[in-house]
Amino acid sequence: MDVTVTDLTVARGGLAILAGVNFTLSPGAALVLRGPNGSGKTTLLRTVAGLQPLMAGEISGAEDRIAYAAHADGLKAALSVTENLGFWASVFAGPSIDAALDAFDLRALASRRAGHLSAGQKRRLGLARLMVTGRPVWVLDEPTVSLDAASVAMFATAVRAHLAAGGMALIATHIDLGLEADVLDVTPFRALAMDVQGADEAFL
Amino acid sequence: MRALLLRDLQLALRAGGGFGLGLAFFLIVVVLVPFSVGPAAALLARIAPGVLWLGALLACLLSLDRLLAVDWEDGALDLLATSPLPLEGVVAIKAVAHWITTGLPLVLVAPVLGVLLNLPVAGYGPLVVSLALGTPALSMIGAFGAALTVGIKRGGLLLSLLVLPLYVPTLIFGAEAARRGAEGLETGTPLLLLAGITGCVLALMPFAAAAVLRVNLR
DSSP states (O other), X not given: OOEEEEEEEEEETTEEEEEEEEEEEOTTOEEEEEOOTTSSHHHXXXXXXXXXOOSEEEEESOTTOEEEEOXXXXXXXXSBHXXXXXXXXXXXXXXXXXHHHHHTTOGGGTTSBGGGSOHHHHHHHHHHHHHHHOOSEEEEESTTTTOOHHHHHHHHHHHHHHHHTTOEEEEEOSSOOOOOOEXXXXXXXXXXXXXXXXXXXXXX | OHHXXXXXXXXXXXTTSOTTHHHHHHHHHHHHHHHHHOSOHHHHHHHHHHHHHHHHXXXXXXXXXXXXXXXXXXXXXXXXXXXXSOHHHHHHHHHHHHIIIIIHHHHHHHHHHHHHTTOOGGGHHHHHHHHHHHHHHHHHHHHHHHHHTTTSTTXXXXXHHHHHHHHHHHHXXXXXXXXXXXXXXXXXXXXXXXXXXXXXXXXHHHHHHHHHHHHHHO
Protein backbone atom coordinates (compact mmCIF):
# COMPACT_ATOMS: atom_id res chain seq x y z
CA MET A 1 0.00 0.00 0.00
CA ASP A 2 1.31 3.45 -0.97
CA VAL A 3 1.83 6.33 1.41
CA THR A 4 0.25 9.36 -0.22
CA VAL A 5 0.61 12.94 0.91
CA THR A 6 -1.80 15.39 -0.72
CA ASP A 7 -1.70 19.21 -0.47
CA LEU A 8 -0.14 18.96 2.96
CA THR A 9 0.41 22.09 5.03
CA VAL A 10 2.58 21.58 8.09
CA ALA A 11 2.91 24.03 10.95
CA ARG A 12 5.18 24.62 13.90
CA GLY A 13 3.97 26.72 16.80
CA GLY A 14 0.75 27.45 14.88
CA LEU A 15 2.65 28.97 11.97
CA ALA A 16 2.55 27.30 8.54
CA ILE A 17 6.04 26.32 7.39
CA LEU A 18 5.45 24.24 4.28
CA ALA A 19 2.31 24.34 2.14
CA GLY A 20 1.00 22.29 -0.77
CA VAL A 21 3.40 19.35 -0.36
CA ASN A 22 2.54 16.37 -2.56
CA PHE A 23 4.33 13.05 -2.88
CA THR A 24 3.67 9.35 -3.09
CA LEU A 25 5.81 6.57 -1.68
CA SER A 26 5.31 3.16 -3.27
CA PRO A 27 6.59 -0.11 -1.84
CA GLY A 28 10.27 -0.49 -2.69
CA ALA A 29 10.82 3.24 -3.19
CA ALA A 30 12.71 5.84 -1.20
CA LEU A 31 12.27 9.60 -1.19
CA VAL A 32 15.06 11.92 -0.10
CA LEU A 33 14.08 15.32 1.29
CA ARG A 34 16.45 18.19 0.77
CA GLY A 35 16.46 21.81 1.80
CA PRO A 36 18.51 24.25 3.87
CA ASN A 37 18.46 24.26 7.69
CA GLY A 38 15.17 25.48 9.07
CA SER A 39 13.28 24.80 5.84
CA GLY A 40 10.80 22.49 7.54
CA LYS A 41 12.12 19.00 6.81
CA THR A 42 11.87 17.88 10.44
CA THR A 43 8.39 19.36 10.83
CA LEU A 44 7.27 17.57 7.67
CA LEU A 45 8.68 14.25 8.92
CA ARG A 46 7.14 14.64 12.39
CA THR A 47 3.77 15.41 10.79
CA VAL A 48 3.96 12.35 8.55
CA ALA A 49 4.94 10.28 11.62
CA GLY A 50 1.82 11.54 13.40
CA LEU A 51 3.64 13.39 16.16
CA GLN A 52 2.25 16.73 15.05
CA PRO A 53 -1.22 17.57 13.76
CA LEU A 54 -1.36 18.68 10.14
CA MET A 55 -2.79 22.08 9.25
CA ALA A 56 -4.36 21.16 5.92
CA GLY A 57 -4.23 18.38 3.38
CA GLU A 58 -4.19 14.64 3.79
CA ILE A 59 -1.79 11.81 4.61
CA SER A 60 -3.00 8.33 3.77
CA GLY A 61 -1.48 4.92 4.35
CA ALA A 62 0.85 6.04 7.15
CA GLU A 63 -1.23 5.08 10.19
CA ASP A 64 0.56 2.49 12.38
CA ARG A 65 3.07 1.67 9.65
CA ILE A 66 5.84 4.11 10.46
CA ALA A 67 9.16 3.60 12.21
CA TYR A 68 10.47 7.04 13.10
CA ALA A 69 14.08 7.93 13.84
CA ALA A 70 15.05 11.46 14.80
CA HIS A 71 18.18 13.17 16.11
CA ALA A 72 17.75 11.54 19.53
CA ASP A 73 18.01 7.76 19.50
CA GLY A 74 15.96 7.05 22.63
CA LEU A 75 18.68 4.83 24.06
CA LYS A 76 18.96 4.06 27.76
CA ALA A 77 22.53 4.47 28.98
CA ALA A 78 22.07 1.93 31.78
CA LEU A 79 20.85 -0.84 29.45
CA SER A 80 23.08 -2.94 27.21
CA VAL A 81 22.90 -2.91 23.41
CA THR A 82 20.91 -6.15 23.40
CA GLU A 83 18.51 -4.91 26.09
CA ASN A 84 17.90 -1.62 24.25
CA LEU A 85 17.14 -3.42 20.98
CA GLY A 86 15.18 -6.18 22.68
CA PHE A 87 12.95 -3.63 24.38
CA TRP A 88 11.95 -2.00 21.09
CA ALA A 89 11.54 -5.41 19.45
CA SER A 90 9.00 -6.43 22.08
CA VAL A 91 7.22 -3.05 22.06
CA PHE A 92 6.72 -3.32 18.30
CA ALA A 93 6.30 -7.13 18.42
CA GLY A 94 8.89 -7.11 15.65
CA PRO A 95 11.38 -9.68 14.36
CA SER A 96 14.32 -10.94 16.43
CA ILE A 97 17.26 -8.62 16.99
CA ASP A 98 19.90 -10.88 15.41
CA ALA A 99 19.58 -9.51 11.88
CA ALA A 100 19.74 -5.95 13.18
CA LEU A 101 22.85 -6.65 15.25
CA ASP A 102 24.59 -8.11 12.20
CA ALA A 103 23.46 -5.43 9.75
CA PHE A 104 24.94 -2.64 11.86
CA ASP A 105 27.99 -4.59 13.08
CA LEU A 106 26.92 -4.42 16.73
CA ARG A 107 27.55 -8.08 17.55
CA ALA A 108 30.86 -7.35 19.29
CA LEU A 109 29.23 -4.62 21.38
CA ALA A 110 26.11 -6.62 22.27
CA SER A 111 26.70 -6.80 26.00
CA ARG A 112 28.16 -3.32 26.35
CA ARG A 113 26.05 -0.62 28.01
CA ALA A 114 24.69 2.00 25.63
CA GLY A 115 26.15 4.72 27.85
CA HIS A 116 29.65 3.45 27.08
CA LEU A 117 29.27 3.58 23.28
CA SER A 118 30.75 6.27 21.06
CA ALA A 119 28.46 8.73 19.29
CA GLY A 120 28.68 6.80 16.02
CA GLN A 121 28.04 3.46 17.72
CA LYS A 122 24.99 4.93 19.47
CA ARG A 123 23.72 6.16 16.13
CA ARG A 124 24.19 2.68 14.65
CA LEU A 125 22.21 1.21 17.53
CA GLY A 126 19.51 3.84 16.99
CA LEU A 127 19.28 2.87 13.31
CA ALA A 128 19.35 -0.85 14.11
CA ARG A 129 16.15 -0.19 16.09
CA LEU A 130 14.37 0.47 12.76
CA MET A 131 14.97 -3.12 11.69
CA VAL A 132 13.41 -4.64 14.81
CA THR A 133 10.20 -2.59 14.48
CA GLY A 134 9.08 -4.65 11.50
CA ARG A 135 7.32 -1.55 10.15
CA PRO A 136 7.26 -0.93 6.39
CA VAL A 137 7.72 2.87 6.30
CA TRP A 138 10.98 4.28 7.67
CA VAL A 139 10.85 8.01 8.38
CA LEU A 140 14.39 9.18 9.04
CA ASP A 141 15.60 12.60 10.09
CA GLU A 142 19.31 13.11 9.34
CA PRO A 143 20.15 9.42 9.90
CA THR A 144 23.85 9.76 9.06
CA VAL A 145 24.81 12.33 11.71
CA SER A 146 28.06 11.26 13.45
CA LEU A 147 28.47 8.17 11.23
CA ASP A 148 31.78 7.50 9.47
CA ALA A 149 31.97 6.51 5.79
CA ALA A 150 31.92 2.77 6.52
CA SER A 151 28.86 3.11 8.76
CA VAL A 152 27.07 5.24 6.17
CA ALA A 153 27.65 2.46 3.65
CA MET A 154 26.33 -0.05 6.22
CA PHE A 155 23.23 2.09 6.66
CA ALA A 156 22.72 2.44 2.90
CA THR A 157 22.91 -1.36 2.58
CA ALA A 158 20.28 -1.75 5.31
CA VAL A 159 17.98 0.75 3.58
CA ARG A 160 18.47 -1.03 0.23
CA ALA A 161 17.61 -4.39 1.83
CA HIS A 162 14.54 -2.82 3.43
CA LEU A 163 13.40 -1.41 0.07
CA ALA A 164 14.08 -4.71 -1.69
CA ALA A 165 11.79 -6.41 0.84
CA GLY A 166 8.96 -4.05 -0.17
CA GLY A 167 9.61 -1.38 2.43
CA MET A 168 9.56 2.38 1.97
CA ALA A 169 11.82 5.14 3.25
CA LEU A 170 11.43 8.89 3.64
CA ILE A 171 14.81 10.39 4.46
CA ALA A 172 15.89 13.94 5.18
CA THR A 173 19.61 14.14 4.56
CA HIS A 174 22.33 16.40 3.21
CA ILE A 175 24.72 13.71 2.02
CA ASP A 176 24.47 11.38 -0.93
CA LEU A 177 23.62 7.89 0.31
CA GLY A 178 24.07 6.32 -3.11
CA LEU A 179 20.44 5.19 -3.13
CA GLU A 180 18.35 5.03 -6.28
CA ALA A 181 15.84 7.46 -4.80
CA ASP A 182 13.72 10.39 -5.90
CA VAL A 183 14.71 13.74 -4.46
CA LEU A 184 12.19 16.26 -3.18
CA ASP A 185 13.49 19.76 -2.49
CA VAL A 186 11.18 21.34 0.10
CA THR A 187 12.29 24.93 -0.59
CA PRO A 188 9.58 25.68 -3.21
CA PHE A 189 6.87 24.63 -0.73
CA ARG A 190 7.90 27.22 1.85
CA ALA A 191 4.74 28.86 3.20
CA LEU A 192 4.41 32.62 2.80
CA ALA A 193 3.99 33.21 6.53
CA MET A 194 7.66 32.45 6.99
CA ASP A 195 8.61 35.50 4.93
CA VAL A 196 6.77 37.87 7.23
CA GLN A 197 9.20 39.93 9.31
CA GLY A 198 9.05 39.18 13.00
CA ALA A 199 7.75 35.66 12.50
CA ASP A 200 9.75 34.69 15.56
CA GLU A 201 7.59 36.86 17.80
CA ALA A 202 4.48 35.11 16.55
CA PHE A 203 6.24 31.79 17.07
CA LEU A 204 7.03 32.59 20.68
CA MET B 1 3.25 -2.95 27.81
CA ARG B 2 4.95 -5.62 29.89
CA ALA B 3 8.27 -4.85 28.20
CA LEU B 4 7.90 -1.17 29.09
CA LEU B 5 7.11 -1.98 32.73
CA LEU B 6 10.08 -4.35 32.98
CA ARG B 7 12.38 -1.82 31.34
CA ASP B 8 11.30 0.96 33.70
CA LEU B 9 11.80 -1.25 36.76
CA GLN B 10 15.19 -2.33 35.44
CA LEU B 11 16.23 1.28 34.85
CA ALA B 12 15.05 2.34 38.31
CA LEU B 13 17.05 -0.42 39.99
CA ARG B 14 20.29 0.18 38.09
CA ALA B 15 22.85 2.81 39.01
CA GLY B 16 21.52 6.33 38.60
CA GLY B 17 17.91 5.18 38.39
CA GLY B 18 16.88 6.94 41.57
CA PHE B 19 15.42 3.94 43.36
CA GLY B 20 15.66 4.53 47.09
CA LEU B 21 15.61 8.32 46.85
CA GLY B 22 12.03 8.56 48.12
CA LEU B 23 12.65 5.85 50.67
CA ALA B 24 15.72 7.62 52.07
CA PHE B 25 13.84 10.92 52.21
CA PHE B 26 10.93 9.28 54.06
CA LEU B 27 13.33 7.72 56.55
CA ILE B 28 15.12 11.02 57.18
CA VAL B 29 11.89 12.97 57.72
CA VAL B 30 10.47 10.46 60.17
CA VAL B 31 13.73 10.07 62.07
CA LEU B 32 14.11 13.84 62.41
CA VAL B 33 10.57 14.54 63.65
CA PRO B 34 11.18 13.32 67.25
CA PHE B 35 14.29 15.53 67.38
CA SER B 36 12.35 18.60 66.35
CA VAL B 37 9.14 18.18 68.38
CA GLY B 38 10.73 16.61 71.47
CA PRO B 39 10.62 13.12 72.94
CA ALA B 40 7.15 13.35 74.59
CA ALA B 41 5.67 9.92 73.80
CA ALA B 42 2.02 11.04 73.99
CA LEU B 43 2.58 13.92 71.55
CA LEU B 44 4.48 11.69 69.11
CA ALA B 45 1.75 9.06 69.24
CA ARG B 46 -0.83 11.76 68.40
CA ILE B 47 1.00 13.21 65.40
CA ALA B 48 2.45 9.90 64.14
CA PRO B 49 -0.27 9.08 61.52
CA GLY B 50 -0.16 12.60 60.06
CA VAL B 51 3.64 12.74 59.95
CA LEU B 52 3.89 9.32 58.30
CA TRP B 53 1.34 10.26 55.66
CA LEU B 54 2.90 13.66 54.96
CA GLY B 55 6.37 12.10 54.79
CA ALA B 56 5.17 9.48 52.31
CA LEU B 57 3.47 12.12 50.16
CA LEU B 58 6.55 14.36 50.01
CA ALA B 59 8.80 11.38 49.32
CA CYS B 60 6.54 10.48 46.41
CA LEU B 61 6.63 14.07 45.11
CA LEU B 62 10.43 14.12 45.20
CA SER B 63 10.87 11.58 42.40
CA LEU B 64 8.09 12.77 40.08
CA ASP B 65 10.08 15.14 37.89
CA ARG B 66 12.10 12.25 36.42
CA LEU B 67 8.98 10.19 35.64
CA LEU B 68 8.69 11.32 32.01
CA ALA B 69 11.52 13.87 31.73
CA VAL B 70 14.21 11.22 31.16
CA ASP B 71 12.33 9.63 28.27
CA TRP B 72 11.65 13.08 26.84
CA GLU B 73 15.31 14.12 26.94
CA ASP B 74 16.68 11.04 25.19
CA GLY B 75 13.92 10.97 22.58
CA ALA B 76 12.35 7.70 23.76
CA LEU B 77 9.00 9.44 24.35
CA ASP B 78 8.72 10.39 20.66
CA LEU B 79 9.48 6.81 19.71
CA LEU B 80 6.97 5.42 22.21
CA ALA B 81 4.35 7.82 20.82
CA THR B 82 4.89 6.39 17.32
CA SER B 83 4.90 2.79 18.62
CA PRO B 84 1.87 0.48 18.69
CA LEU B 85 1.36 1.19 22.41
CA PRO B 86 -1.45 3.66 23.16
CA LEU B 87 -0.10 6.77 24.89
CA GLU B 88 -2.67 6.28 27.66
CA GLY B 89 -1.14 2.87 28.33
CA VAL B 90 2.39 4.27 28.26
CA VAL B 91 1.54 6.88 30.92
CA ALA B 92 -0.34 4.36 33.05
CA ILE B 93 2.56 1.89 32.91
CA LYS B 94 5.00 4.66 33.83
CA ALA B 95 2.83 5.47 36.85
CA VAL B 96 2.68 1.79 37.83
CA ALA B 97 6.48 1.52 37.58
CA HIS B 98 6.80 4.66 39.71
CA TRP B 99 4.45 3.20 42.30
CA ILE B 100 6.34 -0.10 42.46
CA THR B 101 9.70 1.64 42.90
CA THR B 102 8.51 4.47 45.18
CA GLY B 103 5.02 3.97 46.63
CA LEU B 104 5.23 0.29 47.47
CA PRO B 105 8.53 0.54 49.43
CA LEU B 106 7.00 3.44 51.40
CA VAL B 107 3.98 1.31 52.30
CA LEU B 108 6.21 -1.54 53.42
CA VAL B 109 8.58 0.57 55.49
CA ALA B 110 5.89 2.74 57.14
CA PRO B 111 5.11 0.27 60.00
CA VAL B 112 8.80 0.12 60.91
CA LEU B 113 9.00 3.90 61.05
CA GLY B 114 5.74 3.93 63.04
CA VAL B 115 7.70 2.38 65.91
CA LEU B 116 10.04 5.38 65.91
CA LEU B 117 7.05 7.68 66.34
CA ASN B 118 5.40 5.59 69.06
CA LEU B 119 2.38 4.83 66.87
CA PRO B 120 -0.29 3.03 68.95
CA VAL B 121 -0.63 -0.69 68.19
CA ALA B 122 -4.16 -0.32 66.81
CA GLY B 123 -2.90 2.15 64.22
CA TYR B 124 -0.55 -0.12 62.21
CA GLY B 125 -3.23 -1.92 60.21
CA PRO B 126 -5.14 1.21 59.13
CA LEU B 127 -1.85 3.02 58.36
CA VAL B 128 -0.64 0.32 55.98
CA VAL B 129 -4.07 -0.13 54.38
CA SER B 130 -4.56 3.62 53.88
CA LEU B 131 -1.07 4.03 52.38
CA ALA B 132 -1.58 1.02 50.12
CA LEU B 133 -4.88 2.50 48.90
CA GLY B 134 -3.64 6.08 48.61
CA THR B 135 -0.14 5.90 47.12
CA PRO B 136 -1.28 4.58 43.69
CA ALA B 137 -3.31 7.78 43.34
CA LEU B 138 -0.23 9.83 44.24
CA SER B 139 1.80 8.14 41.46
CA MET B 140 -0.97 8.49 38.86
CA ILE B 141 -1.64 12.17 39.66
CA GLY B 142 2.11 12.65 39.59
CA ALA B 143 2.29 11.12 36.10
CA PHE B 144 -0.33 13.64 34.97
CA GLY B 145 1.73 16.47 36.46
CA ALA B 146 4.86 15.12 34.80
CA ALA B 147 3.03 15.00 31.45
CA LEU B 148 1.97 18.63 31.89
CA THR B 149 5.52 19.85 32.53
CA VAL B 150 7.41 17.44 30.31
CA GLY B 151 8.98 19.92 27.89
CA ILE B 152 10.02 22.42 30.54
CA LYS B 153 13.61 22.62 31.73
CA ARG B 154 13.77 22.40 35.52
CA GLY B 155 10.01 21.89 35.65
CA GLY B 156 10.18 20.42 39.15
CA LEU B 157 8.89 23.53 40.92
CA LEU B 158 5.97 23.97 38.55
CA LEU B 159 5.23 20.25 38.82
CA SER B 160 5.07 20.45 42.62
CA LEU B 161 2.79 23.49 42.51
CA LEU B 162 0.45 21.79 40.05
CA VAL B 163 0.37 18.44 41.78
CA LEU B 164 0.16 19.41 45.48
CA PRO B 165 -3.44 20.73 45.35
CA LEU B 166 -4.49 17.51 43.61
CA TYR B 167 -2.85 15.51 46.39
CA VAL B 168 -4.92 17.21 49.13
CA PRO B 169 -8.02 14.93 49.03
CA THR B 170 -5.86 11.80 49.15
CA LEU B 171 -3.86 13.22 52.06
CA ILE B 172 -6.98 14.27 54.00
CA PHE B 173 -8.73 10.91 53.81
CA GLY B 174 -5.56 8.83 54.07
CA ALA B 175 -4.29 10.60 57.16
CA GLU B 176 -7.81 10.64 58.62
CA ALA B 177 -8.11 6.85 58.27
CA ALA B 178 -4.69 6.37 59.87
CA ARG B 179 -5.52 8.79 62.71
CA ARG B 180 -8.88 7.16 63.47
CA GLY B 181 -7.19 3.77 63.43
CA ALA B 182 -4.55 4.93 65.91
CA GLU B 183 -7.27 6.22 68.24
CA GLY B 184 -9.16 2.96 67.98
CA LEU B 185 -12.11 4.43 66.06
CA GLU B 186 -14.04 3.12 63.06
CA THR B 187 -11.97 3.63 59.83
CA GLY B 188 -14.42 2.35 57.20
CA THR B 189 -15.69 5.68 55.88
CA PRO B 190 -12.37 7.45 55.20
CA LEU B 191 -10.93 4.26 53.72
CA LEU B 192 -13.89 3.90 51.35
CA LEU B 193 -13.61 7.55 50.31
CA LEU B 194 -9.87 7.11 49.81
CA ALA B 195 -10.48 4.04 47.67
CA GLY B 196 -13.06 5.99 45.69
CA ILE B 197 -10.60 8.82 45.01
CA THR B 198 -7.91 6.37 43.93
CA GLY B 199 -10.37 4.53 41.69
CA CYS B 200 -11.43 7.78 39.98
CA VAL B 201 -7.82 8.87 39.54
CA LEU B 202 -6.74 5.54 38.05
CA ALA B 203 -9.71 5.55 35.66
CA LEU B 204 -9.47 9.15 34.42
CA MET B 205 -5.91 10.39 34.80
CA PRO B 206 -4.27 8.22 32.09
CA PHE B 207 -6.53 9.85 29.50
CA ALA B 208 -5.89 13.37 30.80
CA ALA B 209 -2.15 12.71 30.96
CA ALA B 210 -2.03 11.27 27.44
CA ALA B 211 -4.00 14.26 26.11
CA VAL B 212 -1.57 16.82 27.55
CA LEU B 213 1.38 14.68 26.51
CA ARG B 214 0.19 14.74 22.88
CA VAL B 215 0.09 18.55 23.02
CA ASN B 216 3.53 18.73 24.64
CA LEU B 217 5.11 16.42 22.06
CA ARG B 218 4.23 18.72 19.15
